[in-house]
Each structure stands twice: as C-alpha cells, then as structure tokens.
Amino acid sequence: MMDVFLPGNSLLPGGWLDMSITEAAASLLRSEETFSACLARINSVVLKPLLQSGSFEHSKLFLLLNDHFHILWDLAEENYRALKQTFSTSESACIQDIYLIWKADVFQDAYIQYFSTFASFAVVQGFEHAARNKSEIWKRHKPVLQQFLADFSLDTTMPVALHTVLNKPFRDHLQQYSLIFSTLEKSTSQCPEKRAVAEAAEEFVKLQAFISQALDEASLTRSLWKSLGHKFTDLICMPERRLLEDSRDLTVYASTGQSDRILLFDDILVLVQGHSLQSFELKHVWVDATSQETGKHTLHIITPEEEFFLLAKEPEARAVWQWKLNQAVRQALNGKRDFPLWGKAGEGRDPPADRFFAFAFKAEGRLKNAAYEGEWHLGKLHGQGTLTWPDGRNYVGDFQGGLEHGFGICLMPRVSEDRYDCYKCHWWEGKMAGYGICEYGNEMVYKGYFKDNMRHGFGILENPSATDQPFKYTGHWKDNKKSGYGVWDNREKGERYIGMWHEDQRYGQGVVVMQSGVCYRRTYYMDKMVGSGVLLLEDDSIYEGNFTSDLTFVGKGKLTFPNGFTLEGTFSNKSSQGLHTQGVLNTSGEQTVDAVTKLQLGQEEFPVEKRWKGLYSHFLEFIHSGGRSEMEESFMGFHVQTSRELRKSQEYLFCHRGTEEAPGKVDLLEELIENQAEESLQGYLQQALQSSLHPLGKLLKALTLAFQATYSGIGANKHLLSMAQEEVKHYAKRIWEFYQGLLHLALEVKGLLDPEATQQSNLNGPGIILSLILPCFYPELSMLYMLYxxxxxxxxxxxxxxxxxxxxxxxxxxxxxxxxxxxxxxxxxxxxxxxxxxxxxxxxxxxxxxxxxxxxxxxxxxxxxxxxxxxxxxxxxxxxxxxxxxxxxxxxxxxxxxxxxxxxxxxxxxxxxxxxxxxxxxxxxxxxxxxxxxxxxxxxxxxxxxxxxxxxxxxxxx
Missing domain, CATH: 1.20.1050.80 (VPS9 domain)
Incomplete structure (x- = not known):
C-alpha cells in the first residue's frame, strides 16, 4: 500500500477513518491501472486480430462483443483518470472522489451488456468458430496468444482459451471491486455516504451473481443445442434464448400426447413430440395451478389457441415447474430478466392474469387468420381490443370470455363492393344485442335494438338517398323483420303508412296518409289491401267501401259529401267513361258537417296502450336489471358523434359517445332519493328529462322520435289529432310510471323501502310530467290542432x-x-x-x-x-x-x-x-x-x- 501522511489527521475524530478511505482509493487506482493494461493486451492479442481476419460464423455477434468490451475498458480508464487526478492534487481521498460509487449503475449496465453478449456468443459456439478461423492474420497471432495464456496458467484448447481470456479478467476484477467495497463499508460506518457505499456494494454483489447465473444458463443452453438435431435447432435456436428447465432433468409430461421432451426457455415453452414440436410464447401462456382435472400434481397451461396439462409424478417437480414457469412468464411480460436472474427480485410474484398483447390466430375456428391486439384474461379475449381479419372485417370494443361482449364497433366489407357496413352496437356473448347504430354501405342507417345479430325491438331504418327509393321505417322489429306497430314513409310516393306489420309486410289494421292530404284506413293481409275501408278525400268527402291502391272506388260503397249528402250504391271505373255509380242519393243531410270533416282515425285501430310496446319494454328491462349503470346504454341507447368520412379510420372506431359524463349507478339512485319530496321533485324531473344521458331523458328522446315519425311532415293531418293528443298524455303516464319504478329500485337498493310510505301518493305525477314534456311534442301537436x-x-x-x-x-x-x-x-x-x-x-x-x-x-x-x-x-x-x-x-x-x-x-x-x-x-x-x-x-x-x-x-x- 502507498505511504500517505496526512498532517493533523490524528487530531481529528475521524482521522483514521479518512486514512482508510484513502487506502481504498489508492488500492482501486492500482487495480484499475493493472486491469486497463490487461484489457489493452487482450485487445491487441485477441480482438484486433480476429476483427482483421475477416468474417466468420457469428462475426456480427463478435463485433457487438467487441463494442461492449471497449465500453468497459473506457469506464476503467475513466475511473483510473478520476482517481489519478485526485491524488495529483491531494494526498488524501474522500468518498466523493471515488467515481465507481456514484456511477455504479453505469458500470453495472456495461457489465450486464458485455456478459449477456458473451453468453450469447458462447451459446452459438462462437468461440469454436473463431478458433477455427483460417485467416493468416489470426494464425500469426496464435503464438502471442499462447504466451498470453501462459500468464493465466492455462494449457487447454483454443476455444476454451478464448472463452477464458474474454471472461476471467472481468470476473477477477469484479472480485477486486467487492474487496474494496468491503473496506469502504467498514470505513464509512459513521459517514453520511454510508448508504451510497452500501447500495453500490450490494449491486456489485448482485452483478457477480448475475454473471455466474448467466454463464451457467449459457452452458446448459449450449449443451441442449448440441444434443438436439439440426431440424429443431434451426427452428428454435437463437443466440439470446436461454434454457431454464428441461423435463429430462425434472420430469413432467404433457397431456397433449406422449411428449418426448418439454423445454422451458426464457421466452417460449416447447413441446417436442417425435419429429415435431410446438412452441408457445411465454407472453401468451397462463399457468393455472388451481385446476385438478387430471390429478393433484398437474399444472393447467392455457394459451390463446390451446389448453393442456403438465403432469408430474412428484409434488416437488410440480412446484419447481410452477415456480419457474410463472417467473419466466412474468419476466417475459416485463420484457427483461430479473437481476440477478433468479434472485429475490422475482420471488413471490406471479404473472398477472390480465394482460395486453397482440396475437395472430392460426387454428381453425371463427378467429382463424384474425389478428387481435388488446386485453386478455386467462387466455381469452377480455377487456378492450381490436380484432381484424384479412378480408377487411374489423371489430373494436369490449370482449368477455373470448367473445364480443359490451360496446363495440364492427366494420364488415360488403360482397363485390368497395364499401363497408359499420355496426356501432352493444354485444352479448359474441352477438349484437341491445341498442346499436348501423351505417350500411348502401347508405341505409339503422338506429335501434338487436338480438342475436338481428334487428329486434324498437328501431328506425332509413334510406336517405334521394335517388334510390328513399324510405324511413320507425317501429318494431322481430328477427330482422318489421313486426308489430310501425310507421313507414315512402318518400318517393309521398305517403305514410301507420299500422301493423308481420314478417316485413303490412298485416292488419293500417292508416295511410298522403302528401296531398288524402288519408284512408284499410285492413291488410300479406301487404295487400283486403275488405272495405274508409277514404277521406281532400274536399272532406268520405268514402266507405272498397277501393284500389290508386284510390279508385270499386264495388259497393257509400260516399258522404262535406254538406252531409250521401251517395250509396255500386261504383265502377271505366277508363273511357270515368267513375260510374248506381245507387241512391240522400240529400236529407243526416250527418252533420262537423261529423264529416272532423272524422278521426287511429284511435280504435291502434289503442294507445299497444303503440310502441317494444320501446317501453327496453326501459322495463333496465329497471328489472337493477338499474346497473354499465347496462344502461345497452337497454336505452347512447349518442354517438360520427363522421362518415372517417368510417375506415381507427379514430372513427373509437367514437365518442356523448360529451356529458354518464351518471353512475350510485349517483343516479341517490339523486332519486334526495329529490323525491314535492318541493324538489319538479326541478329534478325537468333536469332529468332534459339530460340526454339520464334514463328518463333517453326515454323522452325515443318517444319524441316516434312521435315525430308519425305526425310530422306527411303525418300532419287533421284526422290524426285525437290519436296524437291521447298519445302525448299516455307518454306522460308511462314516464311517471318509469320514474316511480326507478325510485322504488333506489329505495330498495338503499334499504329505505317502506311499503306504508305515501310521500308521493297525493301528487298528480302524469300532470307534472305532461307540462315538462309537452315542449318536445308541441310543434307537431300544435300543427294538428291548427289543421283541425x-x-x-x-x-x-x-x-x-x-x-x-x-x-x-x-x-x-x-x-x-x-x-x-x-x-x-x-x-x-x-x-x-x-x-x-x-x-x-x-x-x-x-x-x-x-x-x-x-x-x-x-x-x-x-x-x-x-x-x-x-x-x-x-x-x-x-x-x-x-x-x-x-x-x-x-x-x-x-x-x-x-x-x-x-x-x-x-x-x-x-x-x-x-x-x-x-x-x-x-x-x-x-x-x-x-x-x-x-x-x-x-x-x-x-x-x-x-x-x-x-x-x-x-x-x-x-
């Protein structure tokens, strides 16, 4: 050690402490000087000759190894220069002068990169290929290498020599670092820098463990590639891939058949069966240890397209495979190995059951050739994701248990057309169910309810095209066909049918209103008029009897004129002679003029209680479902801001369903309870009915659409006034019933339901509702009153x-x-x-x-x-x-x-x-x-x- 004299240090409480730090720094200085000289010699004797010798197998990997070698060499030089500078200006050193402590993470990353590349080079037998290099340059340097190896006391084959030269000096030098850190830890027991020194020391201990584990894994993997045939190694051998477990070392069997071998790598799980193999990416593997279907020592392995079991004879083998599989899957999902590879960082943490990744389906089934990117749960599509097929089909939305479930948008290419049908719908177990909006490639648009992929319930189908038979149907559907009460607009003819349907045909009572003001009531069978009817003409004449679709009188009938006169007899029409009749003209005026001109249609034919039954049923389902907010859209619809120009873009698929924040279940129920008193009820109802996201507001919106479809435009006919007027009153009654249903639900959920409570018993609920909803129907209703x-x-x-x-x-x-x-x-x-x-x-x-x-x-x-x-x-x-x-x-x-x-x-x-x-x-x-x-x-x-x-x-x- 260097003799260093520090004047006055013996008088300071920490004097001998400083002396120990200085000694450690001096030792580190000498170590870095020796190590740098060693690296310089390795570079000149091994690396440069091999690089100058030209390409050999895996030479690109060797180039990468050379790059990481020089990074470590540069760090050693930098550390040496920093310490040299310290001792050139002072005879003592402190913790702040030791570059290695404050840059420990930089050194660590450099060593990890070097030894990871070194291990990969060893796995693919890179040192053997390098030793066999026939270049003259390499041959000339072999004697120098042999002399260099003598310094290491090695007398072995050239591949082993190369392996040792590029490995042992680094590991020995790390051991020197550990000794120096041990000295520093003792010297800094009372220093503020104690924690920094301890953390750096711990990281270098982990680094040594990482290197040992990485080289052991590389050795096992290298041996595996040698034992397997070329057919398998060509398929799965990769320099960076590492073997983690082999069923020949720790026995397990696969339930898919008599597997010859099961191999767990750091990125894939491989089943070898005879001359074939199956591989599964670990990112796509779930290990379910709870399943006991085939015995108590089994592991249930789940992948997106296949499920099987690993069977172990002993619980120890099962436990090891379970632990290693889970840790390998977790590390694969994280995109990096633990540090150290099997150290404390990975203990006790299983991979998540919920994941996000992309996957291409290949197996037979409905998803064959489909590509999915999104969320998963235990091998099933679950959460939100995007599913696409090569033919252009595209689904973006919610999944559950592997099926479309929740809200989703689906694009379907039309056969022989460069157009798409776009479905923005709710889905239930893979099928459209609940409310949806569909824009078809032929320009038609449907807004309404679905069941089992078919239009079912209340819905509006419209063809707005000005050239291709424009129409609009508002009403009920069953199994994709018009069925029940509905309104059909034939815009080309300028007429509207209001009445009953069956199997997509007019069937039963119906009222037809024409643009000219003529209207009539007829019975239909299989889309054809049958029996007699009532025809109301523009001049307020009334014809009762049989007539054709072009309004020609035929057969027996009665014609009542506006002044009350009647003509009753048999009518016929001859093209050359016009209308003829044989009958009796009565001028007594038995019928009053008012009775003639103000005859009303629709009330008897369609009792108000039976109109729009399908519309109300969805709201009843919502209440019966418990008012769950996540089900609200499915039962009662949503509002989508769309742009047809963006139909094929991803931005379009992630459409915004309204700008308001939807009321959660708890908020909705609490507000109902808080505002049930008479003094706050009307204000609450007004706010609810005006909200496009409140259940009552959605119901009012749907009723408004139905009312407008019936009585606006062509439907503005004075003979429909009574029908419209009673319909609005009925709306108020039904909305009040739904409000009471929601309130009852809220009180029940909150445990506040009192059967004897009569807080709202004296309220005229329908009257309150009527005053609030009347503005929505006033334009059409007012027009009917004015005409009447x-x-x-x-x-x-x-x-x-x-x-x-x-x-x-x-x-x-x-x-x-x-x-x-x-x-x-x-x-x-x-x-x-x-x-x-x-x-x-x-x-x-x-x-x-x-x-x-x-x-x-x-x-x-x-x-x-x-x-x-x-x-x-x-x-x-x-x-x-x-x-x-x-x-x-x-x-x-x-x-x-x-x-x-x-x-x-x-x-x-x-x-x-x-x-x-x-x-x-x-x-x-x-x-x-x-x-x-x-x-x-x-x-x-x-x-x-x-x-x-x-x-x-x-x-x-x-």
Missing part, C-alpha cells in the same frame, strides 16, 4: 278583421259594454273627435297580457296568462269606478270580447282546444275552467257574428 280547427279559425279571423274596423267607442257600444265601465268617463269629446283620440287605447294592459298566450307552450302557463288578463280587466274597471268591483259574467264577457278582438291572436281556436285537451284535470270546474269557458264563448261569438253577416249578405244577394 282551420275553418273555424278562418271564420274567427274574418270576424277579427271586421270588428277591428270599429273604433274603441263603437266597438264597446257594439259589444253592449255598460257605459259606466268604459275607461272614457272623464273625457269630453265631440262625435268627430272620438275616433282619432282614443282608438286602441282601452284596456291596453289586458290586451298586451292576452297576447302573451302565444309565447308559451305549457297549458297551465296559458291559463295563468288568461287569469292575469282577467285581473287586468278588473283593475281597469276598478280604476274607472274608483272602487273594487267583481265582474259578473254578464259584464265580463263583453269586456273580454273587446280584449280578444284587440289582441288579434292567430289560431285562437287551436290554442283554446289545445289548452282544454292538455290541461291538468284538477283545474276542471275551477277558476281556470271558468275563464277558459269565457274565452271559448268569445271565440264562438265572433264566429257567430261572421256567419250572421254572411247569411245576411246571402239573403240580400238572393
């Missing part, structure tokens, strides 16, 4: 125009408003001044209030407006009289008539009847009912005045 009361409103409008010509005073006089109620009492005006000074000034506040009737949808709000109008009239009268005054009906009607005239509300008849039909029954017989009756009287009076005027003009003209 069109003629009455025309008379009313004519009356308003006539009465508007009157000045305020003349109108008040005409309406017999008592003069002491006129708001003109204090004015002294001449006859000529009356018109110009007070035109349109009377009861202005009441008039402006009544005009707001058109600004709201809710019948209750309209009644509020009507009451406010009444109050404004009373206020004006009280101001005129100078005292409070309760208007009797005799005074109210003329004043209200005046306000109605000045308000000029369009379609007032439609408004009045909509209020009357849709208002809450609890308001019947009360103040609201009284005021609505008064408004109806005003409306009737205005029409009556017009009729009187028309009759007067008619009598004078005659």
């Amino acid at each position: 009361h069109e003629k009455e409103d025309e008379l009313y409008c004519q009356g308003i125009v006539d009465l508007s010509r009157f000045s305020d005073v003349k109108l008040l006089e005409f309406l017999d408003v008592q003069k002491h109620l006129w708001p003109l009492k204090d004015l002294k005006l001449t006859r000529n001044q009356r018109h110009s000074l007070i035109q349109d000034q009377c009861f202005l506040s009441a008039t402006e209030c009544l005009q707001k009737l058109m600004t709201t949808i809710d019948p209750l709000e309209k009644l509020h407006i009507l009451q406010k109008t009444y109050e404004e009239i009373e206020k004006t009268v009280a101001r005129v009289l100078g005292k409070e005054y309760n208007l009797p009906m005799d005074d109210l009607l003329p004043l209200l008539m005046y306000v109605v005239t000045r308000a000029r509300i369009q379609h007032l008849g439609a408004e009045i009847h909509l209020i009357r039909d849709m208002m809450d029954p609890v308001n019947e017989g009360g103040m609201y009912d009284f005021l609505l009756t008064a408004l109806e009287s005003c409306y009737a009076f205005i029409q009556k005045e017009v009729r009187l005027t028309q009759n007067w003009h008619g009598s004078h003209d005659s």
Whole structure:
C-alpha cells in the first residue's frame, strides 16, 4: 500500500477513518491501472486480430462483443483518470472522489451488456468458430496468444482459451471491486455516504451473481443445442434464448400426447413430440395451478389457441415447474430478466392474469387468420381490443370470455363492393344485442335494438338517398323483420303508412296518409289491401267501401259529401267513361258537417296502450336489471358523434359517445332519493328529462322520435289529432310510471323501502310530467290542432278583421259594454273627435297580457296568462269606478270580447282546444275552467257574428 501522511489527521475524530478511505482509493487506482493494461493486451492479442481476419460464423455477434468490451475498458480508464487526478492534487481521498460509487449503475449496465453478449456468443459456439478461423492474420497471432495464456496458467484448447481470456479478467476484477467495497463499508460506518457505499456494494454483489447465473444458463443452453438435431435447432435456436428447465432433468409430461421432451426457455415453452414440436410464447401462456382435472400434481397451461396439462409424478417437480414457469412468464411480460436472474427480485410474484398483447390466430375456428391486439384474461379475449381479419372485417370494443361482449364497433366489407357496413352496437356473448347504430354501405342507417345479430325491438331504418327509393321505417322489429306497430314513409310516393306489420309486410289494421292530404284506413293481409275501408278525400268527402291502391272506388260503397249528402250504391271505373255509380242519393243531410270533416282515425285501430310496446319494454328491462349503470346504454341507447368520412379510420372506431359524463349507478339512485319530496321533485324531473344521458331523458328522446315519425311532415293531418293528443298524455303516464319504478329500485337498493310510505301518493305525477314534456311534442301537436280547427279559425279571423274596423267607442257600444265601465268617463269629446283620440287605447294592459298566450307552450302557463288578463280587466274597471268591483259574467264577457278582438291572436281556436285537451284535470270546474269557458264563448261569438253577416249578405244577394 502507498505511504500517505496526512498532517493533523490524528487530531481529528475521524482521522483514521479518512486514512482508510484513502487506502481504498489508492488500492482501486492500482487495480484499475493493472486491469486497463490487461484489457489493452487482450485487445491487441485477441480482438484486433480476429476483427482483421475477416468474417466468420457469428462475426456480427463478435463485433457487438467487441463494442461492449471497449465500453468497459473506457469506464476503467475513466475511473483510473478520476482517481489519478485526485491524488495529483491531494494526498488524501474522500468518498466523493471515488467515481465507481456514484456511477455504479453505469458500470453495472456495461457489465450486464458485455456478459449477456458473451453468453450469447458462447451459446452459438462462437468461440469454436473463431478458433477455427483460417485467416493468416489470426494464425500469426496464435503464438502471442499462447504466451498470453501462459500468464493465466492455462494449457487447454483454443476455444476454451478464448472463452477464458474474454471472461476471467472481468470476473477477477469484479472480485477486486467487492474487496474494496468491503473496506469502504467498514470505513464509512459513521459517514453520511454510508448508504451510497452500501447500495453500490450490494449491486456489485448482485452483478457477480448475475454473471455466474448467466454463464451457467449459457452452458446448459449450449449443451441442449448440441444434443438436439439440426431440424429443431434451426427452428428454435437463437443466440439470446436461454434454457431454464428441461423435463429430462425434472420430469413432467404433457397431456397433449406422449411428449418426448418439454423445454422451458426464457421466452417460449416447447413441446417436442417425435419429429415435431410446438412452441408457445411465454407472453401468451397462463399457468393455472388451481385446476385438478387430471390429478393433484398437474399444472393447467392455457394459451390463446390451446389448453393442456403438465403432469408430474412428484409434488416437488410440480412446484419447481410452477415456480419457474410463472417467473419466466412474468419476466417475459416485463420484457427483461430479473437481476440477478433468479434472485429475490422475482420471488413471490406471479404473472398477472390480465394482460395486453397482440396475437395472430392460426387454428381453425371463427378467429382463424384474425389478428387481435388488446386485453386478455386467462387466455381469452377480455377487456378492450381490436380484432381484424384479412378480408377487411374489423371489430373494436369490449370482449368477455373470448367473445364480443359490451360496446363495440364492427366494420364488415360488403360482397363485390368497395364499401363497408359499420355496426356501432352493444354485444352479448359474441352477438349484437341491445341498442346499436348501423351505417350500411348502401347508405341505409339503422338506429335501434338487436338480438342475436338481428334487428329486434324498437328501431328506425332509413334510406336517405334521394335517388334510390328513399324510405324511413320507425317501429318494431322481430328477427330482422318489421313486426308489430310501425310507421313507414315512402318518400318517393309521398305517403305514410301507420299500422301493423308481420314478417316485413303490412298485416292488419293500417292508416295511410298522403302528401296531398288524402288519408284512408284499410285492413291488410300479406301487404295487400283486403275488405272495405274508409277514404277521406281532400274536399272532406268520405268514402266507405272498397277501393284500389290508386284510390279508385270499386264495388259497393257509400260516399258522404262535406254538406252531409250521401251517395250509396255500386261504383265502377271505366277508363273511357270515368267513375260510374248506381245507387241512391240522400240529400236529407243526416250527418252533420262537423261529423264529416272532423272524422278521426287511429284511435280504435291502434289503442294507445299497444303503440310502441317494444320501446317501453327496453326501459322495463333496465329497471328489472337493477338499474346497473354499465347496462344502461345497452337497454336505452347512447349518442354517438360520427363522421362518415372517417368510417375506415381507427379514430372513427373509437367514437365518442356523448360529451356529458354518464351518471353512475350510485349517483343516479341517490339523486332519486334526495329529490323525491314535492318541493324538489319538479326541478329534478325537468333536469332529468332534459339530460340526454339520464334514463328518463333517453326515454323522452325515443318517444319524441316516434312521435315525430308519425305526425310530422306527411303525418300532419287533421284526422290524426285525437290519436296524437291521447298519445302525448299516455307518454306522460308511462314516464311517471318509469320514474316511480326507478325510485322504488333506489329505495330498495338503499334499504329505505317502506311499503306504508305515501310521500308521493297525493301528487298528480302524469300532470307534472305532461307540462315538462309537452315542449318536445308541441310543434307537431300544435300543427294538428291548427289543421283541425282551420275553418273555424278562418271564420274567427274574418270576424277579427271586421270588428277591428270599429273604433274603441263603437266597438264597446257594439259589444253592449255598460257605459259606466268604459275607461272614457272623464273625457269630453265631440262625435268627430272620438275616433282619432282614443282608438286602441282601452284596456291596453289586458290586451298586451292576452297576447302573451302565444309565447308559451305549457297549458297551465296559458291559463295563468288568461287569469292575469282577467285581473287586468278588473283593475281597469276598478280604476274607472274608483272602487273594487267583481265582474259578473254578464259584464265580463263583453269586456273580454273587446280584449280578444284587440289582441288579434292567430289560431285562437287551436290554442283554446289545445289548452282544454292538455290541461291538468284538477283545474276542471275551477277558476281556470271558468275563464277558459269565457274565452271559448268569445271565440264562438265572433264566429257567430261572421256567419250572421254572411247569411245576411246571402239573403240580400238572393
């Protein structure tokens, strides 16, 4: 050792401690100097000649070994220079000066890379091939190598010599590192750097263990390749592959047949059977030790395409194979071996049952030739993933137990077309089931429910093409065919069929509405009209009897004209002579005009309880399933933001199902319970019905689509008003029932269900719901009311125009408003001044209030407006009289008539009847009912005045 004198160190508490660190550093300096010189000689005697000799078998691997050799040499030189610099400036050293401690991880990685490559070179008998190199350059250097080997006291074959020269100096030098670290650990027992020194020492101990294990594995693997025939080695021999266990050393058998040998490598499991072998990537292998199907000493091996058992005679053999298999699988999944290879890092940790990897199926079956990338569980597709076939089929979504299960998107190529069918659906055990959206390659789109890969339940099928028979069907399906109640739009013909279906054909009662306004009711059998029907013509004539699809009267029938006259007999049509009939014309007008023009269809043919039964059933299933949030989409649908241009892209396949955060099961149930009280219920229901992700909101959305499909566009026919009106009321009733079902479920789940509780027993639930949902149906419903009361409103409008010509005073006089109620009492005006000074000034506040009737949808709000109008009239009268005054009906009607005239509300008849039909029954017989009756009287009076005027003009003209 170097003699180093440190002045004053003996006076310091840690003086002798510093001396030990300095000695260790000096020893490390000498060791690195000696090691560097050794590496320089190895480089000149072995590496350079072999590199200059040209290529030989596995020479690329040798080049890599040479690179790692020089990296280690550079690190030794760098460590030497750092220590040399320390002693050139100071006679002492400290822990911070020892480069090896602070760069221990760099040294470790370099040694791991070198010995991993060294082991791979040894496995493929690289040293034997190098020794047999016939290059003249190599031959000239062999004597020098022999002399170099003498320094190692070796007298052996050239392959062994090369193996030793490129191995032993490094391992000896690592042993020197360990001795130096041992000294440093004792010297730093009280230093802050103690932990860093201890950790570095521990890592170098692990490194030595790693090298020993790596060389042992390489030796076993090399022996295996020598024992196997060329056929097998050509298939599975790889330089970096290592044998971990051999059934000839530790006996097990495979249940797949009489296996000659079972080999466990660090990346594959191999079954050798005669002249063939099967290999399984360890990333794709699961070891299930719980299965006892073939005996107690078995291991169940699961792979994506095959399952078998390893059978051991002794429990010890089973335990070793189980441990080694699990550790090998875990390390393969991690992409790296443990450090050391079989050290503490791998103990007690089994590989996960859930994994993510890519796999190509080859075995026979439905997945043959398919490629899968995604999540797995015990050898089965489980979780989320992407499945593709060579023919273009593509499924992205959820899997369970090896089958499509959950939400998924599937692209299916169409035969002989460069187009795809795209299914965005819920799946159940490999088949479409639940709600889905399908965009077909022929431009058709289906939104609805599936069962066993077929359209089943409520759904909408539409062909929006403007050139290829555009149509739209909204209704029920069974086994991929239209069945039950549904609405069919033939956009090419401009007609709509509302009625029953069976086996994709119209079957049973049906109503047809045409763009022209003509509509009829017929019975269908096998898509053909049978029996007699009712035909409602554009001029309000009614034909009852048989007629053809082009609306030609044939056979016995009865024609009722708008004025009530009837023609009953036998009808025929001859192309040259037109329509002929033989029958009786009755001019007695037994039927009233209203009965003729306002005949309603659909109520008797399709009772409201039987319409859209399939739609409601999905929501009932959701409640009966326990309201599980993960099942909500399947039962009640989802909203997908799509772009047809992105159909074939992966971004399209991972579509976004709405931007709102879906309510979880717990949140939904808790909110139901928290808001069941009357004071918060309406607000909660309003919010729920407006949400596209709440179950009640989804139900309302589906009902809105069904309603629009029936009554919008072509369906805006006055003969369907009663059918539509009762349907909206029924919706409110059913939504309230579903709300109560959800609440009952929430209380049951939370353990709060009280059979005797009557918290909501006094609520008019359907009435609350009706006011909240009416805006969704108001456009179509309002249009039907306007068409139904069109003629009455025309008379009313004519009356308003006539009465508007009157000045305020003349109108008040005409309406017999008592003069002491006129708001003109204090004015002294001449006859000529009356018109110009007070035109349109009377009861202005009441008039402006009544005009707001058109600004709201809710019948209750309209009644509020009507009451406010009444109050404004009373206020004006009280101001005129100078005292409070309760208007009797005799005074109210003329004043209200005046306000109605000045308000000029369009379609007032439609408004009045909509209020009357849709208002809450609890308001019947009360103040609201009284005021609505008064408004109806005003409306009737205005029409009556017009009729009187028309009759007067008619009598004078005659």
